[in-house]
Amino acid sequence: MQSNTDKESLGTQQADLLLDILSTQKALFTEGISEYSLIELLKGPPYAFFDDDALRDPLMLFKTHFVLFHVLYKLKRYWREANEGELDIHTLSIKLAPVTALEKASDNDAVQGEQLKAADALADYYLNWSNFERADRHSVDILLDAFWQKMAGGTLAVFQPEDVEEAHRLLGVSEEENMSLSSLKRAYKKTLQLVHPDKGGNQEDAQKVIHSYQMLLKYYSLK
Known part of the structure; x- marks a missing residue:
């Protein structure tokens, strides 16, 4: 049985x-x-991130929605701080708006700092992971376990040897019996930095690296 710490880590x-x-x-x-279209996109290949039941059961829908918005608000902060744009997050429309020339030209660090710290009740809610953990904690422990197992690919997977070999090659790691999560994640992050669109790479190569990482997480049962 997983401890609360294990579930949070997963x-x-x-x-x-x-x-x-x-x-x-x-x-x-x-x-x-x-939001609906984004979840549907993430359910399909090459991502297979959300399970088919993500939108069927009310509890699963809430959990899926929370995880997605938690990450979107993280991405909003990342792109804002990098002057990449302002990510407007709404259920019916998630859209990246360009940074205006005035915002780019602003040298007033104090003003920018205050803007970044401006109270945003929705962001505060979704960025607080404990809100996810506390939701119906006493009555849905079993469902939460099932939720994370599905998101992590907990169902039995069949791997083709050539796909596993290619995944190792892309991440620059050797196949080993006792692969650790930390070493695999370190190799993944290093490789993703080299091919990420924000670092001069391209989306296709980044997706291949992400898919390889997902595959090896399942292959080594690192979840």
């Missing part, structure tokens, strides 16, 4: 992975997309 691990996925989708957010 949850935050999956949230970090989702942040990596969404950070490669700047063009998608520039065009704009609804």
